[in-house]
Amino acid sequence: MFKQRTIKKSASVTGIGLHTGSEVKLTFNPENGNGGIRFIRKDSPGSIEIPADIDYVVDTTRGTNLEKDGIRVHTVEHVLAAVAGLGIDNLIIELDGPEPPICDGSAAPFVNVLLEAGIIEQNKPKVYLELDKPVLYSEKEDGLLKELVAMPADDFHLTYMVDYQKSNLSSQYTVVYSLEDEFATEIAPARTWTFLSDIKTLRERGLIKGGSLESAIVIADLDLSDGELDELKDLFGVEDRIELGENGIVGTQPLRFDNEPCRHKALDLIGDLALLGAPLKAQIFGARSSHSANIELVRRIRNVCVKKQSEEVPSSEKVLDIEDILELLPHRYPFLLIDRVIDMEPGKRVVALKNVTFNEPFFSGHFPGHPVMPGVLIIEAMAQAGGLLLLNTIDNPQSKMAYFMGIDQARFRKLVKPGDQIRLELEMLRMRMQACKMEGRAYVDDELVAEAGLMAMITDREISK
Numbered sequence: 001m002f003k004q005r006t007i008k009k010s011a012s013v014t015g016i017g018l019h020t021g022s023e024v025k026l027t028f029n030p031e032n033g034n035g036g037i038r039f040i041r042k043d044s045p046g047s048i049e050i051p052a053d054i055d056y057v058v059d060t061t062r063g064t065n066l067e068k069d070g071i072r073v074h075t076v077e078h079v080l081a082a083v084a085g086l087g088i089d090n091l092i093i094e095l096d097g098p099e100p101p102i103c104d105g106s107a108a109p110f111v112n113v114l115l116e117a118g119i120i121e122q123n124k125p126k127v128y129l130e131l132d133k134p135v136l137y138s139e140k141e142d143g144l145l146k147e148l149v150a151m152p153a154d155d156f157h158l159t160y161m162v163d164y165q166k167s168n169l170s171s172q173y174t175v176v177y178s179l180e181d182e183f184a185t186e187i188a189p190a191r192t193w194t195f196l197s198d199i200k201t202l203r204e205r206g207l208i209k210g211g212s213l214e215s216a217i218v219i220a221d222l223d224l225s226d227g228e229l230d231e232l233k234d235l236f237g238v239e240d241r242i243e244l245g246e247n248g249i250v251g252t253q254p255l256r257f258d259n260e261p262c263r264h265k266a267l268d269l270i271g272d273l274a275l276l277g278a279p280l281k282a283q284i285f286g287a288r289s290s291h292s293a294n295i296e297l298v299r300r301i302r303n304v305c306v307k308k309q310s311e312e313v314p315s316s317e318k319v320l321d322i323e324d325i326l327e328l329l330p331h332r333y334p335f336l337l338i339d340r341v342i343d344m345e346p347g348k349r350v351v352a353l354k355n356v357t358f359n360e361p362f363f364s365g366h367f368p369g370h371p372v373m374p375g376v377l378i379i380e381a382m383a384q385a386g387g388l389l390l391l392n393t394i395d396n397p398q399s400k401m402a403y404f405m406g407i408d409q410a411r412f413r414k415l416v417k418p419g420d421q422i423r424l425e426l427e428m429l430r431m432r433m434q435a436c437k438m439e440g441r442a443y444v445d446d447e448l449v450a451e452a453g454l455m456a457m458i459t460d461r462e463i464s465k
């Protein structure tokens with residue numbers, strides 16, 4: 001995940017908002033610039049736009065709510081978890097009501113439409129937030145400690161644990177090692193949940209108007225009489241009698257994961273961390289945190305984190321310019337056949353450019369009136385790019401030289417003419433001791449013009465003066 005991401009085309013989800021109970025349509029729209037994640041309330045005067053940013057958080061009662069100019073978007077965490085979990089950096093989230101639809105209480109419906117819309121990489125490096133020291137937050141509520149810790153790390157990892165000391169919810173634990181590999185399948189489908197004892201209170205506070213047994217797991221932490229069960233039946237608006245299922249789960253829907261409640265808490269935290277406005281490189285440990293604790297952690301991280309651009313530079317920018325190349329390669333005019341290196345992963349691959357101009361000395365003899373770049377010189381340009389890759393893979397490159405020992409399977413596919421820009425792409429297949437095998441391809445306007453296998457070797461450079 002090195003380049004910023006958005007989606008290819010718009011995609012929508014419709015449904016009921018959990019707390020407000022109103023029907024709403026949410027539409028994800030591509031954001032091809034660098035504007036981050038923004039909500040737009042289409043139904044508000046002037047279509048108020050609210051950035052998904054910690055600065056706009058106004059309330060964290062059973063959900064994370066954003067507000068700007070008096071206009072709110074309620075319960076943003078599941079949508080934001082889907083967006084952040086898929087590594088999307090720029091996106092417009094349009095709503096025609098005050099709250100995203102709750103759907104099945106998980107982030108899966110959002111993930112599914114985003115994946116269907118197609119996630120695309122933009123030509124901009126990702127900007128990460130990094131920590132140089134641990135960030136901690138804890139608070140005590142009802143005698144239970146809620147704890148959050150963010151430690152400096154080279155990527156995002158999350159370890160989460162719940163333990164409410166209630167008989168029908170066991171102590172649970174989950175780990176997300178890689179959002180890219182695990183979020184969509186392991187975390188996004190985990191549904192929101194609540195204790196039965198909380199439902200009445202929430203209703204009394206005017207919340208969860210749109211809640212139902214289809215949109216949440218309800219965990220029975222009470223021994224209920226038949227009369228109370230009937231009362232709940234009315235509250236949920238269900239026709240059938242409410243049954244207490246196995247594991248203390250109300251209703252008959254099976255759990256999607258044994259530790260689904262814990263996974264959902266991890267999902268909520270991923271959604272709240274998205275309010276940092278950029279992906280975070282940190283190892284997070286969380287226990288029993290609520291949205292208010294999550295938001296406090298996000299505030300603390302925001303105060304100490306440092307923005308860093310990803311190491312991969314977009315293709316429009318250079319990694320090595322001609323000065324850098326002259327320092328590394330012994331070749332000089334007219335035999336230096338690389339102008340720029342635009343991408344370099346030491347030990348893996350290099351992408352270099354050669355602008356072929358009419359003034360190249362070889363055109364005068366190859367052939368007069370019909371200038372064509374000699375194929376062997378394309379291979380030589382490839383070898384020079386490969387030499388740069390090799391030298392960037394070893395220590396003290398200035399005191400070494402890369403010699404080519406063999407060319408294999410060279411093929412010339414198309415003619416290269418004055419005005420063409422050759423893009424040379426080399427991959428390192430093997431590197432043993434000082435010897436290495438590479439595979440090279442040359443393109444003009446994305447069309448393959450030549451390819452070859454190259455063998456090279458590193459030796460000490462003899463400095464003669």
Ligand SMILES: [Zn+2]
Nearest residue numbers: 077192264268
């Ligand atoms: Zn949630």
